[in-house]
Amino acid sequence: MTQELTSPSPAPQAPGTGRGPGWWRDAVIYQVYLRSFADSDGDGIGDLRGARERLPYLKDLGVDAVWLTPFYASPQADGGYDVADYRAVDPLFGTLQDADELIRAAHDLGLRVIVDIVPNHTSDRHPWFQDPELARQRYLFRPGKGESGELPPNDWESVFGGPAWTRTDRGDWYLHLFAPEQPDLNWDNPEVHAEFEAIMRFWLDLGVDGFRVDVAHGMIKAPGLPDIGHGAQAQLIGAQVLPFFDQDGVHAIHRAWRRLLDGYGDARGKQVIGVAEAWAPSAERLALYVRPDELHQAFNFQFLNAPWQSDALRSVIDASLAATASVGAPTTWVLSNHDVVRHTTRLGGSLARARAATLLMLALPGSAYLYQGEELGLPEVTDLPDEVRQDPAFFRGGRATGAVGPGTDTESAPDGAAAGGQDGFRDGCRVPLPWSGELPPYGFGPGGSWLPQPADWGGLTVAAQTGDPASTLELYRAALELRRRLPGLGDGPMSWAPAPDGVLALTRPGLLCTVNTLGHDVGLPAPGTPLLSSAPVTVDDATAQLPGDSCTWWAI
Numbered sequence: 380m381t382q383e384l385t386s387p388s389p390a391p392q393a394p395g396t397g398r399g400p401g402w403w404r405d406a407v408i409y410q411v412y413l414r415s416f417a418d419s420d421g422d423g424i425g426d427l428r429g430a431r432e433r434l435p436y437l438k439d440l441g442v443d444a445v446w447l448t449p450f451y452a453s454p455q456a457d458g459g460y461d462v463a464d465y466r467a468v469d470p471l472f473g474t475l476q477d478a479d480e481l482i483r484a485a486h487d488l489g490l491r492v493i494v495d496i497v498p499n500h501t502s503d504r505h506p507w508f509q510d511p512e513l514a515r516q517r518y519l520f521r522p523g524k525g526e527s528g529e530l531p532p533n534d535w536e537s538v539f540g541g542p543a544w545t546r547t548d549r550g551d552w553y554l555h556l557f558a559p560e561q562p563d564l565n566w567d568n569p570e571v572h573a574e575f576e577a578i579m580r581f582w583l584d585l586g587v588d589g590f591r592v593d594v595a596h597g598m599i600k601a602p603g604l605p606d607i608g609h610g611a612q613a614q615l616i617g618a619q620v621l622p623f624f625d626q627d628g629v630h631a632i633h634r635a636w637r638r639l640l641d642g643y644g645d646a647r648g649k650q651v652i653g654v655a656e657a658w659a660p661s662a663e664r665l666a667l668y669v670r671p672d673e674l675h676q677a678f679n680f681q682f683l684n685a686p687w688q689s690d691a692l693r694s695v696i697d698a699s700l701a702a703t704a705s706v707g708a709p710t711t712w713v714l715s716n717h718d719v720v721r722h723t724t725r726l727g728g729s730l731a732r733a734r735a736a737t738l739l740m741l742a743l744p745g746s747a748y749l750y751q752g753e754e755l756g757l758p759e760v761t762d763l764p765d766e767v768r769q770d771p772a773f774f775r776g777g778r779a780t781g782a783v784g785p786g787t788d789t790e791s792a793p794d795g796a797a798a799g800g801q802d803g804f805r806d807g808c809r810v811p812l813p814w815s816g817e818l819p820p821y822g823f824g825p826g827g828s829w830l831p832q833p834a835d836w837g838g839l840t841v842a843a844q845t846g847d848p849a850s851t852l853e854l855y856r857a858a859l860e861l862r863r864r865l866p867g868l869g870d871g872p873m874s875w876a877p878a879p880d881g882v883l884a885l886t887r888p889g890l891l892c893t894v895n896t897l898g899h900d901v902g903l904p905a906p907g908t909p910l911l912s913s914a915p916v917t918v919d920d921a922t923a924q925l926p927g928d929s930c931t932w933w934a935i
């Protein structure tokens with residue numbers, strides 16, 4: 380490690396002390412799915428240098444922070460969520476020096492940096508799993524059932540399909556809630572706790588501003604690992620507490636991490652945060668992850684899964700705000716990520732709805748996460764040939780769409796706002812970004828792209844959309860700029876205003892937001908002066924015509 384790596388770069392200024400009001404309470408955080416963001420070396424895979432070179436784009440977009448998906452040493456059995464060395468950078472993505480330079484460059488631009496931490500499982504190539512003695516203590520091995528132990532220890536299914544157990548050459552079985560290459564850690568072992576705290580300190584020392592905690596609801600399993608007795612467990616994930624997900628015991632881990640994060644931040648006058656990826660069955664159970672002594676944020680997947688209907692949206696927004704308010708936390712909104720069908724496609728293949736949904740999300744109190752490419756209105760890619768697929772769930776026949784969460788499959792989308800992906804697997808939302816030009820790889824890098832990009836993305840590139848006021852990119856830029864300019868938007872109060880059927884109207888300090896979820900125009904008394912709209916809105920004689928599937932912000 381060089382001298383430079385030993386002194387972390389200063390984070391952007393946060394008001395007050397490490398505890399302060401909380402920069403994260405209303406931050407807009409942009410998810411960089413690194414392998415698909417920008418490639419600097421021509422191997423067709425995005426990398427840290429490529430991301431660093433594009434940071435000015437993110438600054439200009441107007442986000443507050445960047446979340447980088449795993450770039451650690453990994454055999455890439457699950458896009459890097461199978462970590463073999465938590466303190467090393469995979470050569471695919473660059474070097475530790477590159478990570479250091481990216482964090483510094485982000486901070487110089489006033490952007491914070493969040494990195495993933497993957498505590499539920501490691502790679503099967505991790506040195507702990509490679510050593511049989513260590514492995515027995517630090518992972519979940521059990522004898523099989525049946526006369527000669529030939530049956531798995533219980534009926535748990537892998538999220539990616541098939542049994543959650545694999546038998547070793549020694550005859551015993553190990554648990555993997557995801558791919559067999561991702562053995563679950565034994566969190567009853569204090570050495571596991573100590574190791575993850577040390578890993579966090581390693582990255583904090585490098586200057587990161589927080590962690591996105593992967594499968595934050597999974598580390599603790601019910602005592603005795605009881606059977607579930609349900610043949611289609613994927614349908615239960617996020618719908619109820621399971622013996623392997625959302626067990627109460629996980630909260631003790633999050634409390635310990637909060638102490639670590641607060642202690643680290645207080646000592647340096649900064650705020651470093653944890654955001655939970657937790658698929659909890661209700662807003663109330665999700666709120667437990669953001670109690671004052673636990674993590675700072677938890678992705679609100681109930682909102683992501685809501686159908687495009689005014690009543691459903693209103694009730695999920697109310698339930699989310701009430702649940703987080705009850706523990707004093709902000710709500711953390713999200714519409715797309717690397718595990719679900721892009722919301723342009725998920726909301727009935729309608730860019731109009733996607734743009735409206737985004738404006739709604741950005742008008743709500745709290746923090747919001749954007750997934751790379753949604754600012755371009757990218758759709759899910761639905762015609763990837765089998766030979767280019769890489770999602771491990773595709774090969775294991777796992778569940779369709781939202782491989783780690785419920786409700787985005789066609790059956791559960793009540794208004795037919797169907798998932799709409801190719802077949803629900805996750806490569807279609809991970810296709811590399813189009814930056815410029817008329818042909819693939821559209822400026823993604825000097826080589827090709829690890830997944831093929833559609834031939835008709837020339838009009839969707841960053842270059843093509845920049846400066847076009849009707850483009851989705853300029854809509855995002857304008858919304859984020861207004862969010863910064865309007866005091867009280869972000870972490871302020873919200874109330875509902877009267878609105879016709881199918882329309883939502885909510886007021887924020889200085890702003891009224893209308894959402895027409897119907898497929899046709901709706902007229903209503905103009906509530907003010909239009910500030911920004913996802914579709915052209917007209918005001919005649921004090922009557923506003925809200926276009927179908929649109930959202931408008933009004934100055935009041």
Ligand code: GLC
Pocket residue numbers: 457460461497557593594656717718783
């Ligand atoms: C999380 C990640 C997902 C990954 C899984 C297993 O849900 O978002 O991409 O496959 O964890 O680590």
